[in-house]
Amino acid sequence: MTVISLRETLVATGVEILDADGPTELTLREISRRAGVSHGAPRRYFPTHNSLLAAIAFQGLVDLTDRLDPILTGKQSARDRLISAAIEYVSFAQERPAMFELMFRHDLLEGAGSNLRESSLPLFAALHTLTEAAKASDPTTSALSIWTGTHGVAVLAANRSLTLVAPDFDIAALVATTVTDHLPHTR
Secondary structure (H helix, E strand, O other): OOOOOHHHHHHHHHHHHHHHHOHHHOOHHHHHHHHOOOOOHHHHOOOOHHHHHHHHHHHHHHHHHHHHHHHHOOOOOHHHHHHHHHHHHHHHHHHOHHHHHHHOOHHHHOOOOOOHHHHHHHHHHHHHHHHHHOOOOOHHHHHHHHHHHHHHHHHHHHOOHHHHHOOOOOHHHHHHHHHHOOOOOOO
8 A cells, every 4th residue: 555645645636637627726725625635734845836836847847757768768869769759748748738838937936846957957968968969060059949949849739829820730740840950961
């Protein structure tokens, strides 16, 4: 039998609410109600609402990392791993748009705990390593360009904006182009 702490229960409940109902329902009172505890109980672990949001965002980064790690460490070429990871990143955003948005709200979550940068920086480091392995002339610029371009596609796909302007467009192909435009051409 696994014993789950109240802290873990509150975070898991917050994740469920965020994924199912979006950010407007993500209040301390609603999380407490659904977790079956008093509305003051979260304060034992989370001094502010933002500290609970940061813990929820941290879980989202863990979930994203779990999905990307097998791709980033796989046996494919660096170029193929970059494309596959970027497609998975966009898929995550499409499947969990509210979580994806919260994970990158550093303006809201900075200083709220959970040190989100510690979780997100290794993902960028892996991206940088793969751009080096793909022989990019400037791996840092290439990694930043790939990430910002892919993130832009992810946001537009998650908000369903791409389907408004191009309903039949292949998003995976767009992501592949976004990645390969910043890598040396291969024959």
